[in-house]
Amino acid sequence: MTSAEVLIRYFAELERLSIPYVVLHSYETLPDRVESDVDLCVAEARLADALACRDRVASEAGWLVTQTFQHEIPAFYNVLADPQNPDQYLKLDVCSHYFVRGRLFLRDTDLLHRPQRFRSFYVPCASSECLYVLVKMFLKRKDPAPFRERLSRLQALDPDRAQQLFARVFGPNAGQLRDWLARPVADWQALGRMLLARNPRTPWQIAAEWRRRFRRLAEPTGCSIAFVASNDAARSALLHAVQPLLVPHFRRQMVLRFVPQRDAAEARTAIPAPARPPRGTLMSWTKVLYYFARGWTHWLARQVPARIHSTCILFDQTFDDLLVDARQYRLQRITPAVKMLRRLLPRPDLIFVLDAPAGIIPNREPGVALQQPQRQPAILRELVGSDPRVVIIQTTAAVPEVAREVYRHVIQWLAARYRNRMAFKAPTEQTVAAQNDWPRVGRR
Numbered sequence: 057m058t059s060a061e062v063l064i065r066y067f068a069e070l071e072r073l074s075i076p077y078v079v080l081h082s083y084e085t086l087p088d089r090v091e092s093d094v095d096l097c098v099a100e101a102r103l104a105d106a107l108a109c110r111d112r113v114a115s116e117a118g119w120l121v122t123q124t125f126q127h128e129i130p131a132f133y134n135v136l137a138d139p140q141n142p143d144q145y146l147k148l149d150v151c152s153h154y155f156v157r158g159r160l161f162l163r164d165t166d167l168l169h170r171p172q173r174f175r176s177f178y179v180p181c182a183s184s185e186c187l188y189v190l191v192k193m194f195l196k197r198k199d200p201a202p203f204r205e206r207l208s209r210l211q212a213l214d215p216d217r218a219q220q221l222f223a224r225v226f227g228p229n230a231g232q233l234r235d236w237l238a239r240p241v242a243d244w245q246a247l248g249r250m251l252l253a254r255n256p257r258t259p260w261q262i263a264a265e266w267r268r269r270f271r272r273l274a275e276p277t278g279c280s281i282a283f284v285a286s287n288d289a290a291r292s293a294l295l296h297a298v299q300p301l302l303v304p305h306f307r308r309q310m311v312l313r314f315v316p317q318r319d320a321a322e323a324r325t326a327i328p329a330p331a332r333p334p335r336g337t338l339m340s341w342t343k344v345l346y347y348f349a350r351g352w353t354h355w356l357a358r359q360v361p362a363r364i365h366s367t368c369i370l371f372d373q374t375f376d377d378l379l380v381d382a383r384q385y386r387l388q389r390i391t392p393a394v395k396m397l398r399r400l401l402p403r404p405d406l407i408f409v410l411d412a413p414a415g416i417i418p419n420r421e422p423g424v425a426l427q428q429p430q431r432q433p434a435i436l437r438e439l440v441g442s443d444p445r446v447v448i449i450q451t452t453a454a455v456p457e458v459a460r461e462v463y464r465h466v467i468q469w470l471a472a473r474y475r476n477r478m479a480f481k482a483p484t485e486q487t488v489a490a491q492n493d494w495p496r497v498g499r500r
Contacts, residue, residue, distance in 0.1 A: 057117045059090045059146050062136065065117065066148070067177045069109045075102040078171045078180045080188055087176060093133075093147040097167040097180075100152035103130060110134055110148060119146075120471035122305050125277045125366065128155040129264045135305050139467045142301040142460065154188065156195045158265030159255050161225060162188060169217075182213035186233075187221040194248040200241040208237045227254040275477055278306065278363030281466065282371035285410035286380055290451065294410065295372055297459035302466060306368040310358075313373040332386060340387040344378065348397045351375055355402045375401055406469055407446045408462055 064087050070077050079086065080095040098106040107124075114121050114136045123135040131151035138144040154162040167188060171178040180188065186207055193203050211218045211233055222233040230236075230250050236243075257265070281298075285291040299309060335343065359369055378385060378394045447465050451458050 057119070057138070057144070059144050060087045062113060062117050062119060062144075062146055063087045063090055063094065064176060066109060066113045066146075069113055070098070070106060073102075073105060073109065075099065075106055075109070076168050076171070077106065078168060078178045078184075079174075080167065080180065081185070081192075083174060083177070083179050090146060093149050095149045095151075097151055097154070097164060099168060100130065100164045103132075103150070103152045106150055107132060107134075110136065110150070120467060121474050122467055122470040123277055123366070124474060125275075126268050126271060129153075129158065129261065129268055130155060137305065137467055139464055139471075142463050145304045147304060154191070155261075158257050158261050159252075160258075160261060161191050161195070161251070161255055162221075166221060181217075182210045183217035183221060186210035186214075186218050187225060190222075191225060191251065194251050200244050204237065204241060211237060225254065226250045272364055276360075276363040277366040278368065279406070279466070279470065280359065280363070280369040280371065280404040282374045282376075282404040282407045283410065284374065284376050284380065284407060285451075287410070291410060292372060293455050294451070294458055294462070295370055297455045298462050298466075299370065301459060301463040302368050305467070305470060307366040308362075309368045309370065310362055311370045311372055312354075312359075313371075334383060334386045334388040337389045340382075340390050341393055343385070343387060344390050344393045344397065347375060347378070348401065351401050359402070369404075371404060374404070374407075403443075403445060405445060406466060407443070408449050408465070409446060410451045411448050 067077075067087070075098055077096050077098045080097055082092055082095070085091055086094070096106070110124075111121055113119075117138075119136050119138050121134065122137050123133070125133055127133050127149075128151065130153050131149065134148045134150065136146045136148070152164040153160055154167065167180055167184050169184050170181045172181055179185070189203060189210070190207055192198075193200060215234065219233050223230060226247060227250050230247065236247060283291045283295055295311070299311075303309070334340065362369055375394070375398050378387065378390060379398075382388060382390055382394075449458060449461060
């Protein structure tokens with residue numbers, strides 16, 4: 057099932073349940089072409105029902121919910137995906153009131169006023185869309201020039217209500233919206249200052265924003281993935297093939313090579329054994345302790361914040377590489393130390409061990425094979441052990457096919473994490489979880 061078909065089903069389910077909604081912007085190509093996030097506003101009282109519809113539609117389509125997180129007080133970012141086809145996914149940003157950084161700017165009643173039918177779904181009326189675009193333009197710090205013509209056209213379609221909303225959101229002293237639209241865009245900076253001054257954070261908004269942030273800390277939506285292999289070129293080739301497949305499911309990506317730091321060009325090629333002799337035993341153990349300490353400090357300083365901000369962390373090298381090929385790092389007699397210390401380091405969420413029978417690992421191009429030196433096969437098998445996070449990947453196929461298999465494992469893991477987190481909520485809480493995340497919004 058395609059992304060367009062799943063989106064049409066979602067709209068139909070919202071209408072079947074009489075859930076008021078509008079697609080806020082960038083709807084001109086919908087539902088035939090889904091080119092970006094689909095931003096929806098639904099009535100505050102039905103937000104939890106709209107999120108439940110998301111799960112039901114995904115299940116009926118054979119899709120999985122891979123991500124959902126609360127990025128504003130009443131706004132949830134969701135990713136739905138076909139586990140068999142990386143090209144088919146849907147990103148839904150569902151909100152009720154329009155909050156940015158804990159400030160309320162537009163209520164659901166403002167955005168859902170007299171929704172207009174557009175093809176098979178609903179969009180805001182002209183005045184609602186005008187104010188939404190204007191407010192978002194300032195809050196996202198975008199250049200006003202490209203929006204001027206559109207704002208003028210929307211304001212002209214419903215000037216009275218557009219002015220009413222403008223005065224309430226920007227303040228009664230802001231003047232006339234039509235006059236501002238006629239002025240040079242360089243003068244509009246004053247409107248941005250009026251917008252923030254008119255809409256300060258209230259005490260309950262501050263409390264709700266801190267609760268939201270605490271939940272993001274408690275349930276990070278990022279993921280760490282490591283690739284372990286005895287062939288560096290094959291591992292890097294697979295990592296680069298997997299990266300674009302995982303882009304829709306995370307806000308950003310981070311590729312880490314635990315040590316030593318190499319430039320990108322060198323990391324994409326096989327790394328030969330160093331010509332210089334290995335260090336002495338004492339210096340080798342000292343380096344292992346240094347790598348261990350560095351692993352912890354990097355995890356605390358960079359990886360934990362990245363996971364909170366929905367980052368996919370991909371490890372091109374890990375501490376386990378010291379076991380796979382110690383000579384690459386000019387180390388010797390370090391196996392006992394590495395085996396002990398690796399258990400004390402934070403482990404990735406998923407570890408893919410690349411296994412190539414008969415010594416073959418496919419190279420970057422489809423159908424081209426790279427001979428794999430059989431270094432430390434026993435160590436690779438030992439790393440697998442009984443750890444449920446470890447997945448053995450047979451790399452006899454071409455790189456794109458292997459990358460799709462890795463993609464399927466990651467998607468299944470993300471969906472399982474989402475289900476496990478929902479399972480912690482009591483059945484009655486699952487239906488009203490979203491509604492309990494913020495106080496009711498009163499009128500100003």
